[in-house]
Amino acid sequence: MTTNLPPSASSQDASKPLWRATLMRPETMTLVLLVAAIIVGSLLSRFFDSLSFILESATYYSEFSIVALVLTLVIISGEIDLSPAAMMALSACLFGSAFQAGVPIGLAMVISIVSGVVMGAFNGFMVLWLRLPSLMVTIGTLTMYRGLAQILAGDRSISKFPTWFVGVDYRELYGVPIPVLIFIFASIVLAVVLGTTILGRQIYQIGTSEVAARYAGIKVRRIKFMLFVSMGVVSAICGLIATSRLASVRYDLASGGELQMVLIVMLGGTYIFGGRGTILGTFIASWLLVIIATGMTVADIPVTYQLTVMGLLLIVSIISTNLIYSRNQA
């Protein structure tokens, strides 16, 4: 005849020692993995010691990494966007087609960015005004945008861009390739926005409790809409970077990239259900991915193994993130 009374709320000491607070941060796990990857990589191959080699290989991943930064904000706000890779492809195909049709290249670039705004706004409209789950909406639009890209460009690849446009990955500033520089710059800007501004604060609050945020007078819909549009814009920019790097564009550009982007965000310790995560985590996770992929390539480990390693890493990181969050919750 005993009843199960819920355990009385534990009154945990709020001010934990700094070392514990640091260790309990989900990014810490990502950083540990990064350091481990660098050590293992250095042991496997001497090539690996060269910083310029790593930076060079980072250019291959910079597009997804840049998108992942904005995606981090979207996920913290409690939504998801799985369509960025498709948005990259469609905006790049628009750019290519416009250029091929004789539109000046500058204008073609503007067209591609505008298309990003439109695609992002469409996602946002479906999620925020028609109140559909973002997971479903963006699975739908990722297929649709990719399909439109295919209609537009067919099976051919569009190339013959002017030489100043192609090869952005070979241009460097202070020895750092431009795409990597953009990634670093975007990381700093977004870290400042998320960490120190009211907008960043409200993104966390929305992700923690959308209802409470609305009741507190926060313009939830406006902020989320802006995030979806930003996804479109950043995808279009990264579509252009990819086009420049590949010197051509096809409808299957960045195919399957959405999962890699989500993987980076989650590896960085961002909580998939919103409310928690950092740009720093995503930043570290991006480098982790670069190091592992490059390290395995130089160590002659076949590509077939790389997927397995990535998957394992993600699982390790999810387990640790979950553990940390549930601890903090108790």
Added chain:
Amino acid sequence: MSASTQSIGGQSAADRAILLSARGITKQFAGVEVLRDVDLDLYAGEIHALLGENGAGKSTFAKIVAGVHRPSRGVLLLNNARIEVLSPLAAQKLGITLIHQEPISFPDLSISENLALGRDDGKPLGRVRWAELKREANSLMAQLGIMIDVTRPMRGLSIADQQMVEIARALASESKLIIMDEPTAPLTPKEVETLFGISRQLRNEGRSIVFISHRLEEVRALCDRVTIFRDGNKIATEETKNLTDAEIIRLMIGREVKGYIPKHKTTVGEVALAVEGLTLPGRFENISFEIRKGEIVGLGGLVGAGRTDVARAIFGVAPAASGTIAVNGQVVEIREPADAVAQGLAFVPEDRAVAGIFRTLPVSQNITAAVPEMIAPKGFIRHGLERTIALDSVKKMMIRLVSPRQPIGELSGGNQQKAILARWLLTDPKILILDEPTRGVDIGVKAEFYEMIGALAASGRAILLISSELPELLALSDRVLVMSEGQLTGDFARGDATEESVMHAAVPRRKVVGDAQAAA
């Protein structure tokens, strides 16, 4: 722990067979007693009403009998044999069925499939005899006088029809005891009539029915006996015909008004908030009232009367379909809470856990959530400034905490509520809507809230206070509005508002069986 070895006496039921006896039923939720030592006998073949205010314990009692909750102490006896009702399914097997306020069913299954739920012939791989199920379902629904295609999915049926399906399920299960928790709320008068007819028929077959309702007329028309609950205690069990409506109401509310609520002096100014013809179909209709500066207007009524819906409409959470809201004489358009905040409104919601706090975020962030410009004058958050502001609120409101960086979820309910109120006071609101501000708050902290609410009005703010606690409502309000079933049914000046008058206005007065024709 097994508390009661009381023998159930035959004396009280010398003439009638007792179907179910409750002895010393006590229930605690998280240490709070919501039901205390309830003894109750139900006769076979009677319709027995449970009456009481919101939170009086009647639904909890019903749920214990139906196996939804387990009692903290006390025993149940069915036909003089002790029973342990571990789950709704166990109750079902004992012949006890609960029909919920909100019908629970599987919306994607058909009516006939829903009717067959919980039936088990012990053969997991046995064939389902669809034709038979359909035939049975048809005959059940016909018994209830409902012509409906039983192969239709539940989804899309009206609440009333879903309710009827639940009732049909109870019929089909051959239950000896059927508990109906506010079954008539969604029904039309004609459906109520059908339901009553069936209930009487079931009683005549010797089954027992427990009928929970707020509507005295219905209780009078249908029930043989009534039991009245108040504050978790059983107050009385009596034959319906021996009690007048006034007596029943007095028994429901008859507690002394607690003395610690201060009466505040009022100096009311001009109209701060004027609501005109506010309507949201299905929720509330044609709501008009005014609140003046320095005035506390209480909004009373039963749960579900539409009070919270009106508050949510004014604050823009779920705006009304028609009608106007004027702030300081200016008609304003409030489409979302941000608009309301810009107009100087503040809203402390009833559902603190969902709509109030950011559970995992620090107390300081929770307090400053509505005043971004205060903590980030140039767009960047100044943490020192935020801390100062938060600590200032903590001191003023006497919020008990370890550190302002502590997640608010670790605080007690009362302290969480203080933090939410502190959040709104930072916006310097002209109009405050407080929805059940003292719910889940301990007595001591309640007194603090009463003082604060009085002081806020004294400082010239207009306050709309929604409360289900009558003593609180009456003691604090300068004027009491009462809602019932989406309509304003009462407007009492301070002197005229008594527990009786408010309760009379709050209890729905719908035409019921018998009266229906007479009144028409």
